[in-house]
Amino acid sequence: MQPIVTNALTKKFGDFTATNAITFEVKQGEIFGFLGANGAGKTTAMRMLCGLLRPTSGEARVAGYDVYTQADKVKRNIGYMSQRFSLYEDLKVKENIRFYGGIYGLGNEAIREKTRQLLQKLEMEAEADLLVSALPLGWKQKLAFSVAILHDPSIVFLDEPTGGVDPITRRQFWDLIYEAASRGVTVFVTTHYMDEAEYCDRVSIMVDGRIQALDTPRQLKAQFGADSMDDVFLKLARGK
Amino acid sequence: MRTIFFLLQKEFLQIFRNRSMLRIILIIPIVQLVILSNAANYEVKDLSIDVVDHDLSSWSRRLTHKLTASGYFRLNRQTFDREDGFRDLQRDQADIVLVIPPHFERDLVREDKVTLQLLVNAINGSKAGLANAYAGSIIRDFNRNIRTEWLALDERNGPPVIAVTFSNWYNTRLDYKIFMVPGILVVLVTMIGAFLSGMNIVKEKEIGTIEQLNVTPIRKHHFILGKLIPFWIVALFELAFGLLVGKLVFSLPMAGSLWLVFLFAAVYLWVxxxxxxxxxxxxxTQQQAMFIAWFFVIIFMLMSGLFTPVENMPHWAQVITWFNPIAYFVKVIRMVLLKGSGWADIQFFLLVMLGYALVMNGIAIWNYRKTS
Structure with missing residues (x-):
């Protein structure tokens, strides 16, 4: 069964249709890039899939659960990381890990073990007792991602996870994403960086609430006769 | 339960890591109690009086002396010119001017009748009323003395006078502070209950972490309890701390059971x-939350009977106080601490608070949406 399946998923705010009957599937262990200009409806679609927003019509199943009736089960099985926030700046690194581990129902022993592994992987053992506010942005984002998958969700949603950091840190961040995907975690990621779109297994591009293109980066470039994802994006977003 | 435990742990870490918060928790009670209860004093003493004495007789001097000896009046100026008195009233140097007419003594002796004039600065109505009443009663007393003296009667055979003796119950020395301290304790726990809880939740909205919490399996009631319980505990701690300061600094009487005070506070805080x-x-935003909370708290506070008695309000305003939680707590804490009221006396008020708490939280929870 596919981790994310939607059918004509629609969200209207009054007369405005933010997401217009989008239909797509995401495969297990895939890195799925969800692209679109600002205001194209990406965030609305993502919020519906996470159970934060109730769709106006259409169907969506995430991790096998219906987003209308089983939002709690959906939440238990996904991880989520939004662009700026998610960690508490006035808590220490290990306190953040402990808090999120705790509310996902991990036992004390599991929290201790996970904390150790996570800090080791990020090479942040020395920073465990620092307040998150004292960390550089890139570190915060890597930490936030690791915390979002602390409870071993089958899907992780990333909403512009690398905004505002340097290319090297972004590269390191994507190493973390690859590593998670290799363990079978499905990654659903929105981004404005077209070089990141090239890293994805498949990419969808939203324009005005609709999905206008959905394929592998290679196929998309061939389809639109473009050299890079940047060109593909510009052709789609402008070519109305 | 485990979820709530982790939420509480997080909140307390954040509260105690916030230095200004710690200062607020420890310094506010002391400042409020010590300064406010000394300043919010309604005893009227030392009214300054101008005596315009056109007579300068032994009787007029006796009257002046009687007024200043009462302890309520301080002689600001003694003059022959009424204009001096007017000027002092205008400059706010005199609260009251007594005008003794020429031939005061002569008319008193010959005509058995004389008229005095009292001019009262009534910008502060209650102060003016008291000044007027004090002066009036001293002059009446003076009048009675004259009559007994002239009739050469001693007090025992004098004209019948009803003497009223009184004793003040529950606050025998009419110490205003003892009356104010319990009320100020109510303000203290109210601030923590109404302001900090709401602002804390809105803060998570402002910095965006609420979004992250909303995608976790945290349930609505977990989140709400995790947010409210810490401030419930902090406020009860504040009450205990405030009572201790009240006891040590003001020798606040605790006639009734402290358990009742805490029981009532525990329920009141949920409101x-x-x-x-x-x-x-x-x-x-926290700004909006603060402003709205302030709007309600200030109205509730001014209409609570904390500073002015509820019984003095017009009837419609008294009806409003039936819905004023602060008014209930002010009343109950004074009843229990000063008067020693027990369970039977406060159970009705406690029930009202319980109902209020249920309704208030019911509406709040109904209004609180985890998904939009």
Missing amino acids: MLGMGLLISTFTE
Whole structure:
């Protein structure tokens, strides 16, 4: 069964249709890039899939659960990381890990073990007792991602996870994403960086609430006769 | 339960890591109690009086002396010119001017009748009323003395006078502070209940972490309890701390059971926490939440009977106080601490608070949406 399946998923705010009957599937262990200009409806679609927003019509199943009736089960099985926030700046690194581990129902022993592994992987053992506010942005984002998958969700949603950091840190961040995907975690990621779109297994591009293109980066470039994802994006977003 | 435990742990870490918060928790009670209860004093003493004495007789001097010896009046100026008195009233140097007419003594002796004039600065109505009443009663007393002296009667055979003796119950020395301290304790716990809880929830909206919490399996009631319980505990701690300061600094009497005070506070706080929660459901920034909470708290506070007795309000305003939680707590804490009221006396008020808490939290929870 596919981790994310939607059918004509629609969200209207009054007369405005933010997401217009989008239909797509995401495969297990895939890195799925969800692209679109600002205001194209990406965030609305993502919020519906996470159970934060109730769709106006259409169907969506995430991790096998219906987003209308089983939002709690959906939440238990996904991880989520939004662009700026998610960690508490006035808590220490290990306190953040402990808090999120705790509310996902991990036992004390599991929290201790996970904390150790996570800090080791990020090479942040020395920073465990620092307040998150004292960390550089890139570190915060890597930490936030690791915390979002602390409870071993089958899907992780990333909403512009690398905004505002340097290319090297972004590269390191994507190493973390690859590593998670290799363990079978499905990654659903929105981004404005077209070089990141090239890293994805498949990419969808939203324009005005609709999905206008959905394929592998290679196929998309061939389809639109473009050299890079940047060109593909510009052709789609402008070519109305 | 485990979820709530982790939420509480997080909140307490954040509260105690916030230095200004710690200062607020420890310094506010001391400042409020020590300064406010000394300043909010309604005893009227030392009224300054101008005596315009056109007579300068032994009787007029006796009257002046009687007024200043009473302890309520301080002689500001003694003059022959009424204009001096007017000027002092205008400059706010005199609260009251007594004008003794020429031939005061002569008319008193010959005509058995004389008229005095009292001019009262009535900008502050209650002070003016008291000044007028004090002066009036001293002059009446003076009048009675004259009559007994002239009739050469001693007091025992004098004209019948009803003498009233009285004793002040529950606050025998009419110490205003003892009356104010319990009320100020109410203000203290109210601030924490109504302000901090709501602002804390809105803060998570402001910095965006609420989004992250909303995608976790945390349930609505977990989140709400995790937010309200810490401030419930902090406020009860504040009450205990405030009572201790009251006891040590003001020798606040504790005639009734402290358990009753805490029981009532525990229920009362859920009303205030519910109000904070409700405000947080329809505000997006801490500024908005603060402003709305302030709006309600200031009205509740001024109409609570803390500073002015509820019984002095017009009837419609008294009806409003039936819905004023602060008024209930002010009343109950004074009843229990000063008067020693027991369970039977306060159970009705406690029930009202319980109902209020349920309604307030019910609306707040109903209004609180985890998904939109």
